[in-house]
Amino acid sequence: MADFNWLVDVPAIDDARLRALNRAIDDAYLSFTRSYGAAIEDAFLPLLRLMVWFEQVLLGAPWWLVVAIIAGLAWAASRSRVLVGLVVGSFVFIAVMGMWEDTMRTMAMISVCTLIAVVLGIPIGILMSRSDRLKAAIVPVLDVMQTMPSFVYLIPVVMLLGLGKVPGLLAVVIYAIPPVIRLTDLGIRLVDAEVLEATDAFGASPWQRLWGVQVPLALPNIMAGINQTIMMALSMVVVASMIGVKGLGQPVLRAVTNQYFAMGVLNGLAVVLLAIIFDRLTQSYGRRLQRYRDESR
Amino acid sequence: MNPVEAPEGAGDPDSKPAKIVIRDLFKIFGPDPAGVLPLVRDQGVGKTDLLETHGHVLGLDRISTTVREGDVHVVMGLSGSGKSTLIRHLNRLIEPTAGTITVDGEDIMGLSARTLRRFRRHRASMVFQRFALHPHRTVLGNVAYGLRVQGHGRAAAEKRARGWIERVGLSGFDGRFPSALSGGMQQRVGLARALATDSDILLMDEAFSALDPLIRTDMQGVLLGLQAELRKTIVFITHDLDEALRLGDRITILRDGAVVQEGTTPEIVMHPADAYIADFVKDINRARVLRVRAVMARDPAGAQGPALDAGTTLEDALTLFQDDPSACRPVAEADGRVVGAIALPAILRAIERPRVGPSDARATTGTGSARAASGAA
Numbered sequence: 001m002a003d004f005n006w007l008v009d010v011p012a013i014d015d016a017r018l019r020a021l022n023r024a025i026d027d028a029y030l031s032f033t034r035s036y037g038a039a040i041e042d043a044f045l046p047l048l049r050l051m052v053w054f055e056q057v058l059l060g061a062p063w064w065l066v067v068a069i070i071a072g073l074a075w076a077a078s079r080s081r082v083l084v085g086l087v088v089g090s091f092v093f094i095a096v097m098g099m100w101e102d103t104m105r106t107m108a109m110i111s112v113c114t115l116i117a118v119v120l121g122i123p124i125g126i127l128m129s130r131s132d133r134l135k136a137a138i139v140p141v142l143d144v145m146q147t148m149p150s151f152v153y154l155i156p157v158v159m160l161l162g163l164g165k166v167p168g169l170l171a172v173v174i175y176a177i178p179p180v181i182r183l184t185d186l187g188i189r190l191v192d193a194e195v196l197e198a199t200d201a202f203g204a205s206p207w208q209r210l211w212g213v214q215v216p217l218a219l220p221n222i223m224a225g226i227n228q229t230i231m232m233a234l235s236m237v238v239v240a241s242m243i244g245v246k247g248l249g250q251p252v253l254r255a256v257t258n259q260y261f262a263m264g265v266l267n268g269l270a271v272v273l274l275a276i277i278f279d280r281l282t283q284s285y286g287r288r289l290q291r292y293r294d295e296s297r
Numbered sequence: 298m299n300p301v302e303a304p305e306g307a308g309d310p311d312s313k314p315a316k317i318v319i320r321d322l323f324k325i326f327g328p329d330p331a332g333v334l335p336l337v338r339d340q341g342v343g344k345t346d347l348l349e350t351h352g353h354v355l356g357l358d359r360i361s362t363t364v365r366e367g368d369v370h371v372v373m374g375l376s377g378s379g380k381s382t383l384i385r386h387l388n389r390l391i392e393p394t395a396g397t398i399t400v401d402g403e404d405i406m407g408l409s410a411r412t413l414r415r416f417r418r419h420r421a422s423m424v425f426q427r428f429a430l431h432p433h434r435t436v437l438g439n440v441a442y443g444l445r446v447q448g449h450g451r452a453a454a455e456k457r458a459r460g461w462i463e464r465v466g467l468s469g470f471d472g473r474f475p476s477a478l479s480g481g482m483q484q485r486v487g488l489a490r491a492l493a494t495d496s497d498i499l500l501m502d503e504a505f506s507a508l509d510p511l512i513r514t515d516m517q518g519v520l521l522g523l524q525a526e527l528r529k530t531i532v533f534i535t536h537d538l539d540e541a542l543r544l545g546d547r548i549t550i551l552r553d554g555a556v557v558q559e560g561t562t563p564e565i566v567m568h569p570a571d572a573y574i575a576d577f578v579k580d581i582n583r584a585r586v587l588r589v590r591a592v593m594a595r596d597p598a599g600a601q602g603p604a605l606d607a608g609t610t611l612e613d614a615l616t617l618f619q620d621d622p623s624a625c626r627p628v629a630e631a632d633g634r635v636v637g638a639i640a641l642p643a644i645l646r647a648i649e650r651p652r653v654g655p656s657d658a659r660a661t662t663g664t665g666s667a668r669a670a671s672g673a674a
Contacts, residue, residue, distance in 0.1 A: 192429075192432075194425065194427055194429040195429050195430075195431060195432070197390060197425070197429065198423070198425055198429035198430075198431075199431075200390060200417070201388055201390060201417060201422070201423040201425075201500075202417060202418065202422065202423075202442060202443045202446050202490075202494070203413075203414040203415065203416070203417030203418030203419075203443075203446055203447075204414075204446050205414060205446075208446055212442075212445075213431060216433045217432070217433055291474075292432055292433050292474040292475075292476060
């Protein structure tokens, strides 16, 4: 079969073999999902319940209470009247434009996804900061997770779990978790070596050193990571509407397929407003955490 | 490179018990310290050879010294002499390549991770050159930190911490963050943090070197005042001879990781072991550093008049002879015990600067003839 034309032709395997290879991989994964899919789905049941519960809380509560609580959070995090005004204005706009329900669904999704990303990401980042070898192993994985087109995540997740909230959640978390891992690792590695030496000199245990010094001093960076994670989760939520995740993504998707320009812009705007609110909220909280850096009374 | 012990002469006669004993301590930095250790220890390969032909840095070269209980023991040397490396061995922030360190007879090298933490929490606290305070804790939080690590509750720790904040003169700054304080104030916090743990050993690594000269003198005064009362065993690292002479009961001088001389202040000043040290001490104000105790005659016979305190500096003693230069005055310790006699010629001899020259490796101990030979030095 092979003459010496490999110098000229691209050395690709022929189509039949490639098809066979792809099918072999897909079949293997499919049989994996057949045997374990149900068990994995069961394992995710508590998360599903949490998300459904949270969604119902947000949808069931009176709209003004939800706005008041978020405005209160904004005040607690930033002590900024401008931000509180922005929060109230945005939510009133969203409500008036008939996007309240979708926005609440999206917020529930974002909150649970961010929670999971933080709960998993911070410990992974901490472990990574303690071992160069582990870091060398994890960084390429994070690179792949961040650069892989986000639609691609949807395929195996849907094969495994079908359509719905849980596969959407999984896809969003996978896409959004890298920043919090990276910045936790970075933050801890940047803690001043002399401060750590002093901590050791006073006989702090590794646990005391981690939670009393390393994590508090890394917190501004960790907060920046959480901020990025929320932003990525928000953008992924729109993509995840393709696999049946309800929320602001679905009207956007409908608007794209039907060329409803105004509807697309309005729902897109709601996503933008959510992003701005979450961003300002986490950033100003992060800044307040480092008050000690420029204290001058 | 043998450490030269000056003869036990003028130092205070009551010998205190040994607190920290260091024997044959080596520290070699590089890929295979244990492998090149025999070269240094048994074959006498020097620092330069070790670096150039074996690629290892000799940090500490057969250090042996004893720190006595209740002393301020100064370790002095220029940068790169290994002094900061040495002090970090005492609480094992750095592990030695070979050698032993005992504190009250207990082998520090034999401590497990857990007992080492206990040792650091309760026995030896440390003050750092660049303060190394926790930036996210207030002054109160920093001073209470050692106590919190020991396991004290917040309220109890902060109560004791407040006492120490007051002792170092920072009352009213409890709630400030370190970034809001000047360098001198930050180091007061560092000192209070170290004192708060009630450890019997205080390790001070160039603690005052980063401060302005005036603040530094001020802090030395604070330390001496506290030490007069606390009587801790203090190991104090410095590159500043004036500081060493002011604070030190005993001084160990390091060069290239090895001990070149060890002794009391008068021993170092009056009998420098080699040209290197003689060069160091030649410009100091000997009248201000030396005390009557070091230069007096041991026999009080023939002395008349009111007694001088043995701790009087020669500078102050000189003024007492203004009226009668030929007087011979008795010398008494603080408890009133007469221990010797002092006359003007002895003081003048001690104040004279010893002659030092490249041709004269062994420094002379300031005699009139040496002075004359050096001409207008």
